[in-house]
Amino acid sequence: QKEVEQNSGPLSVPEGAIASLNCTYSDRVSQSFFWYRQYSGKSPELIMSIYSNGDKEDGRFTAQLNKASQYVSLLIRDSQPSDSATYLCAVNNNNDMRFGAGTRLTVKP
Amino acid sequence: KAGVTQTPRYLIKTRGQQVTLSCSPISGHRSVSWYQQTPGQGLQFLFEYFSETQRNKGNFPGRFSGRQFSNSRSEMNVSTLELGDSALYLCASSRQPVRTAQETQYFGPGTRLLVL
Numbered sequence: 001q002k003e004v005e006q007n008s009g010p011l012s013v014p015e016g017a018i019a020s021l022n023c024t025y026s027d028r029v030s031q032s033f034f035w036y037r038q039y040s041g042k043s044p045e046l047i048m049s050i051y052s053n054g055d056k057e058d059g060r061f062t063a064q065l066n067k068a069s070q071y072v073s074l075l076i077r078d079s080q081p082s083d084s085a086t087y088l089c090a091v092n093n094n095n096d097m098r099f100g101a102g103t104r105l106t107v108k109p
Numbered sequence: 110k111a112g113v114t115q116t117p118r119y120l121i122k123t124r125g126q127q128v129t130l131s132c133s134p135i136s137g138h139r140s141v142s143w144y145q146q147t148p149g150q151g152l153q154f155l156f157e158y159f160s161e162t163q164r165n166k167g168n169f170p171g172r173f174s175g176r177q178f179s180n181s182r183s184e185m186n187v188s189t190l191e192l193g194d195s196a197l198y199l200c201a202s203s204r205q206p207v208r209t210a211q212e213t214q215y216f217g218p219g220t221r222l223l224v225l
Contacts, residue, residue: 031210043199043216044152051211088152090214096165097142097207097214099152 003027004091006100014108019076021103023089026070032092033065033072037085038102044088048074079107111136113202113217121223127188130220134181134202140164141183142207142214143175146197158183159206187222195224 005024013019021035032051036044050056050063050072062075072091076083084107089100114133122128134141143155154167158177175185181202187194198221201214 032212034213036216043197043219046213046215049211049213092207092210092212094208094210096154096157096167098154099144101151 002100003093003098004089004100006087006089006103008101009104010106011103012106012108013079015079015081017079017107019079019083019105019107021074021076021087021089021105023072023074023091023100024070025072025089025091025093025098027091027093027098028067028070030070030091030093033063034090034092034097035061035063035074036088036090036099037083038088039085076105079105081107081109083107113200113215115198115200115217115220117220118218119221119223121225122190123225124190124192126190127186128190128222129184129186130198130200130222132183132185132200132202132217134183134200135215138202138204138215139181140203140206140212141177141181142201142203143183143185144199144201145169146199146219147195152199155185157207164206165208190224192224195222197221 035048038044048063064073086102140159142157157165177183199219201216
């Protein structure tokens with residue numbers, strides 16, 4: 001079992017829809033969780049961090065964390081074509097940072 | 110505030126050669142981590158340096174090495190290059206070691222290495 005698992009996609013949503021990206025992790029001691037966006041040919045860019053159970057909202061992005069289920073998700077509301085990218089889930093397991101393989105999101109106009 | 114910088118941005122080498130990549134962290138950041146990213150393996154952790162000391166190391170052969178200087182700049186070296194070393198090499202900086210609770214990493218633009 002991989003330490004951080006994401007659906008590889010591709011996930012395709014129409015413009016204006018909600019995109020839902022999911023991530024599960026295996027190490028129960030993990031305390032910090034991050035979502036990075038990576039455009040093709042570019043480096044990862046931090047878009048959200050979450051440390052406590054529940055929801056955290058930042059503009060069109062909402063991160064959700066459920067430590068009991070070892071599950072973290074990212075919702076993108078009113079998806080735009082510019083949101084088309086690969087989204088990486090990262091988990092700090094108190095030793096180092098582990099990344100999922102990423103979910104490729106395509107937002108169609 | 111300047112972000113993480115990496116040099117060079119692109120590099121072409123041949124098998125058997127060695128290469129040195131450089132990373133300058135965000136001002137005030139003392140931790141630098143290196144990652145290798147390939148289409149097949151995703152983002153894999155190489156090593157982390159904090160205060161000139163290697164704090165953690167990923168599962169890579171000894172051909173991959175690094176160091177950190179007193180100004181927090183870091184270099185990584187790959188000796189005896191193999192075709193499979195072709196990848197995007199990313200460095201990321203943070204104020205404290207990555208294992209610190211709620212510590213956030215910021216990535217540089219990466220160095221794309223092609224081994225022929």
